[in-house]
Amino acid sequence: MKKYITLLALSLLIFSCSSDSDTSTPSTPEETMYFPTNDGSDTWETKSISSLGWNQSAVQPLLDYLELKHSKSFIVLVNGRIVLENYFNGHSATTPWYWASAGKTLTSTVTGIAEQEGLININNKVSDYLGTGWTSAPLAKENLITCKNLLCMNSGLNDALGDDVTPSNLQYVADAGTRWAYHNVYVKLQDVIAQASGQTWTNYFNTKLRDKLGMTGGAWVNSGDGLSVYWSTSRNMARFGLMALNKGKWNGNQVVNEAFFNNATTTSQNINQSYGYLWWLNGKSSYHLPQSQFQFNGSIIPSAPIDMYCALGKNDQKIYVVPSKKMVIIRMGEVADGVNFALSDFDQTLWQKISALYQ
Numbered sequence: 001m002k003k004y005i006t007l008l009a010l011s012l013l014i015f016s017c018s019s020d021s022d023t024s025t026p027s028t029p030e031e032t033m034y035f036p037t038n039d040g041s042d043t044w045e046t047k048s049i050s051s052l053g054w055n056q057s058a059v060q061p062l063l064d065y066l067e068l069k070h071s072k073s074f075i076v077l078v079n080g081r082i083v084l085e086n087y088f089n090g091h092s093a094t095t096p097w098y099w100a101s102a103g104k105t106l107t108s109t110v111t112g113i114a115e116q117e118g119l120i121n122i123n124n125k126v127s128d129y130l131g132t133g134w135t136s137a138p139l140a141k142e143n144l145i146t147c148k149n150l151l152c153m154n155s156g157l158n159d160a161l162g163d164d165v166t167p168s169n170l171q172y173v174a175d176a177g178t179r180w181a182y183h184n185v186y187v188k189l190q191d192v193i194a195q196a197s198g199q200t201w202t203n204y205f206n207t208k209l210r211d212k213l214g215m216t217g218g219a220w221v222n223s224g225d226g227l228s229v230y231w232s233t234s235r236n237m238a239r240f241g242l243m244a245l246n247k248g249k250w251n252g253n254q255v256v257n258e259a260f261f262n263n264a265t266t267t268s269q270n271i272n273q274s275y276g277y278l279w280w281l282n283g284k285s286s287y288h289l290p291q292s293q294f295q296f297n298g299s300i301i302p303s304a305p306i307d308m309y310c311a312l313g314k315n316d317q318k319i320y321v322v323p324s325k326k327m328v329i330i331r332m333g334e335v336a337d338g339v340n341f342a343l344s345d346f347d348q349t350l351w352q353k354i355s356a357l358y359q
Contacts, residue, residue, distance in 0.1 A: 033326070034080035035242065035251035036235075038214030042093075044235070047081040049357070058356040059084070065353055069316075069346060070334035072097055073234035076354075077328040080242055087234075088333070096217070096231040097332045100313030103230035104186060104278035106209065106240070108151060111189050111277070112248070112260035113208045119196040122147040129192040137172035144176040150186045151277040152268040159183040159291070163227055180271035182290035186278060187227055201228075212255050213239045234332050241319045241328035244309075265309040274300050282308040303351040316346050329354065 036044045049056050063086055066074050072091035076084040087093060099106070114120045120129065126145050127134060135142045135157060149155045156174040159181035170185060190201040197204045202220055210218055218232030243249065244265075248256035264277035267284065274280060274287035283299050283306025299306065304320070311319035315335035321328055336346035 031079050033246065036080075036214065036239065038212075040214070040216050045081045047078060047083050049083065052078060052083065052358070054083075054357045055359075058353070062353040062357065065350070066331070066333075069336035069350075071331060071336075072333040073330065075234055075238045075328075075330040076357075077238060077242060077245075079326045080245075085234075091332075093235060094233060096219075096233055098221075098313075098317065099230045099232070099237065099311075100315060100317045102237075102311035102313035102317040102319055104313075105244070105311040105319070106205070106230055107186060107189050108264050108278040109240075109243075109248070109256050109261075110193060110205055110209055111147065111151060112256040112264065114193045114196060114204075115260065116257050120147060120192060122151060126150065126188060126192060129195045130188065134167055134188065135170035135172070136167050137170065141172045141175065146176065147189060147192060148268075148277075149176045150189050151264075152180075153182055153186065153275060153278075154178070154180045154269050154271060155183065155185050157181075157183060157185050163223075165227070177269070179293075180269060180275070180288055181293070182288075184227060190228075209255065212253065213243055213250055215239050234330050237319060237332065238328060238330050241311075241321055241330060244311075244319070244321045245323065245326065245328050276309065280310045280312050282306055282310065301347045301351055303348050303355060312347075318347070325358070 034045050049059060063074070066086070067088045071088050072095075073088070074084065074086045075082065085093075091097070111120070111122065115122055123146055125143050126147055127143055129147075132139055132142060135145070137145075137157065141156070145155050145157075154177050156172065156176045156179050158171040158173045161169050161171065163184045165185055165187055173179060173181075193204055194201045205220070209215075215232060215236040218230060218236050220228040221231050223229050243255060244261075247258045248254060248261035249258070265279050265281065266276055267273050267281060268276045272288040273284040274282070280300060282301050282304050286295050286297050287300045288295060301308070301310075305322045305324055307324045308320055308322045310321065316331065316333060318329070318331040331350070
């Protein structure tokens with residue numbers, strides 16, 4: 001009798017487990033990444049704060065802060081879909097604004113495209129493409145400077161002489177690779193690509209990057225000092241950020257190869273841990289700031305996710321890319337506080353308010 005009861009109990013237990021298994025709710029499939037179309041339309045899928053389970057009460061304090069700090073636009077994408085899109089101080093979705101140094105990442109990306117097409121090799125010296133005499137450094141020192149040095153900001157040229165990148169203003173300070181300094185000499189990569197491709201920089205950029213992402217209407221505008229600055233709508237900036245979130249891929253097409261993009265968003269040299277190929281990197285152990293040779297300990301934006309990489313421009317132009325959150329954030333506008341080249345206290349406070357949305 002005891003044996004029978006034991007067997008009956010065991011049978012009931014097996015049946016119970018089987019029933020539970022059969023009636024369990026299947027797991028929800030992961031949401032696919034969305035890319036807006038390239039047909040010039042305004043169509044862009046959206047996603048609500050409530051559907052993400054985010055904190056609706058944190059939205060208005062964030063928007064109030066952005067408006068107070070002279071912002072013109074603010075966009076949050078999650079999985080490519082627009083969660084927040086706001087315009088302030090007379091700006092609109094169709095108004096272009098300048099990227100400033102956030103546009104350095106455009107040059108980085110197109111450099112990767114030129115390399116994958118076999119036009120250049122970033123490990124080659126710049127003078128292979130531009131000829132000697134593109135700086136006023138001694139020839140032996142000039143020939144130390146590779147295209148990769150321009151991507152990493154460690155050319156060894158003097159960063160204290162302003163934005164002018166004519167040869168007389170590009171003066172030797174240290175051997176390439178031994179000194180990190182935020183310097184507009186990176187723009188010489190545009191000349192390298194123009195020379196190697198036999199096209200103007202603008203034509204190559206438009207064909208290989210802008211048009212592939214549907215960044216319609218964006219343009220390089222000469223700033224009057226020999227440099228050109230990219231201008232576009234905020235949504236066009238968001239398109240580029242979305243490509244960056246997807247490691248160089250746009251809607252199934254690999255625009256720039258993933259290996260290059262991974263290198264671009266990884267520490268690129270041993271002096272400034274928080275700098276890749278013209279991208280700023282969060283969550284590292286130390287960083288350098290523009291116009292400074294001092295090393296600061298800690299992360300560049302402690303309140304932001306540690307895996308974030310950023311395109312940062314003068315007067316607080318921002319592209320924040322956060323892979324762990326599948327998130328892209330855009331901020332365009334006037335300077336939040338005092339004039340700055342890239343990083344500012346604004347980043348730290350802004351991220352405290354952004355993180356309140358989802359924490």
